[in-house]
Amino acid sequence: HASRTRRLYRNTIVAVAPRADLAETAYHLARRLLAAEGLKKNLEDTVAGKGQGALAAALALEQLRPLLLKLPRDVTEASRQAWNQVVLPDNEALTLTEEYVTSAFGGGATTGQQQVLTMLRANGLAFDDGAALGSGIIETRILPGTAPFDGDPDRFTGKAIAERAYQASGMAVFPDELPVRRGLQAAVRDGVLAVRLADGTAHSATQYATGPETNRQVRERAPGQDLPLMPVDAMTIYGRPAAPAVKAWFAVPEKLGKVHECHCDTPLPPVGGDTVTTWELARRYAATRPLLRLSLTTESEKAIEDAITGARAFGAVAPRLSVVVGGTPRVVGNAATDQPGEVNVSLTRVPVMSALQLTQAVSNLARTLEAPSVGAQVEMEFTAEAARRASDRVITGIANEDRYAIEATFGPEGGAA
16 A cells, blocks of 8 residues: 555564465355346346336345345455465464454454554564563664764664664564664663763763753762653664763763863954854853854755754744755757756745745756755744753754854853843
8 A cells, every 4th residue: 555654663564465265265255246236236127127027026136135235244254354364574474363353243343453463462573562672682683783873883863773673684563663762761771872862961871961061960860760761863862881972971071172172272252253153162152152143054965954954953933044056957968069057046044834845846956957066054043032042052062063064143141142
């Protein structure tokens, strides 16, 4: 069945097939039903004609009615019973026994997919409600094949770990993402991983850290204190606790420069220069100043998507997006004589919600160009209430930060926006 929505948890293909002998029975019953319906039509035509044989046709029609009431039921039930072979890639066919076969008669409404899932769970082939991946499985089978975060083999996004789990061979069927999330929760609790959430909060087996890196608060985890159920998205980063980058999540810096590696011996620009264009200086300003305006610029095949992702990371209320697409049209015909010309298309300060509708059009245009260049810039302004939170977000950082050129304007030191 074709669907516009991609299935998120397709880690295996389960096929339901008919058993040959039961399918043959359903086929013969269906042929009898078709024949009976054809006979009914002929008899009704004869009765309606009121000619010779009308009385006999009426009697025959009355004798046929019970069969016409029974046969549709029989065909439906035989068909349901016939489709009872569940085939998995790494297993022999399993038979759907009577308690799992859906029926339209004699019971409440049932769902075929749910019945198959129930049977798979009964046979240990699908995760039960409340089940979780073991932390040992995550450490030995999932992490070795997971795409690293930012080129670091010791850090991974939650999304990458989940995708790897869904692709791993020999795994039970994942009905949803909860087995992976519970497994990651166990991995953090057992000391296999630590985690940093999108807001900068970090958890390990023994500690948790909150606040911006300039004022990091690190506390010991109380014995028996449970961990939250972690997301499995691109903004949540998991890492091996011994990795230097992961240890930094729980570091209380003596000096701002050690935390951000921002060359803090370099003097700040003069007081009047409130706009900075590097992440290092932006973090230093953000430690004491509210962020008033921010623009992020990126150039890549996914420039628009990256720009919108950057805006969402800062929670801007009404960001504006500018896009430039350029290139040479692909030559059709005689390349030696045709003059392809150049294409330059721009969108200027379009509301992000409107730009979402234009993304596909821009992508289609780029595909018609030779070596297209796509650049996007998102501009954000922050209210007095949001300015401090935006500064904190600069300090904690965002995913794939190296993709963005930054221009940030800050208010006065220690002041309100």
